[in-house]
Amino acid sequence: MIFERLGEGDLPIHTARLARALIGCTLVRETAAGRTAGRIVETEAYEPGDPASHAYAGKRERNASMFRAPFHAYIYRIYGMYWCFNVASEPEGEGAGVLIRALEPLEGIELMRERSGSAAPRDLCRGPGRLARAFGLDRLLDGRALLLDEELYLARRVGAPPRVGTSRRIGISRAAERRLRFYERGSLFVSGPRSLSP
């Protein structure tokens, strides 16, 4: 499969708009072991001044990538055992990001299986922890520039334009009522309770 990289000007520099625009786009990871790629089907926006955002309390060592220029990767450890992958989304110094929550696997399914242990194709990238595991994402890739990097990058949509739905974000307690989760309607690869994806 040929993936056409996204470049400067292809994506909005605005957190909620970016979270919506990324639905349908492709995430690609190239390694010596092979290539994995998936269609982004679910995202969440963490805006400047958002009490639920890791950037809310200010810049720290862990969240420094959120304060970098747009489209840098912010990858952090959660619950002691999983990694989550975000895209920095505002001008340098602002502190915001888009969490990528689920992908529809397009290429490298066997490699994803090797990284994940046995898992049904539908479950390989359904949820932020699982997609990070399937793509082998960890702290080493934190801070990569996703429009320039050779190993981890964003590419153009493959297939039909998505129908995008919104809902509350999953797994947070503060500012939980804001509808900042975006997902592809009808996709079997979206995470979360069914009640959030009608």
Place this chain on the structure above:
DNA sequence: TAGGCGATGCTCT
């Protein structure tokens, strides 16, 4: 299908 809960290690208070 839904809900409860333990695993596990940072980060922040």
Place this chain on the structure above:
DNA sequence: GAGCATCGCCTAG
């Protein structure tokens, strides 16, 4: 010491 942008396994219905 509490809380956490999660997941997988268990039970109940």
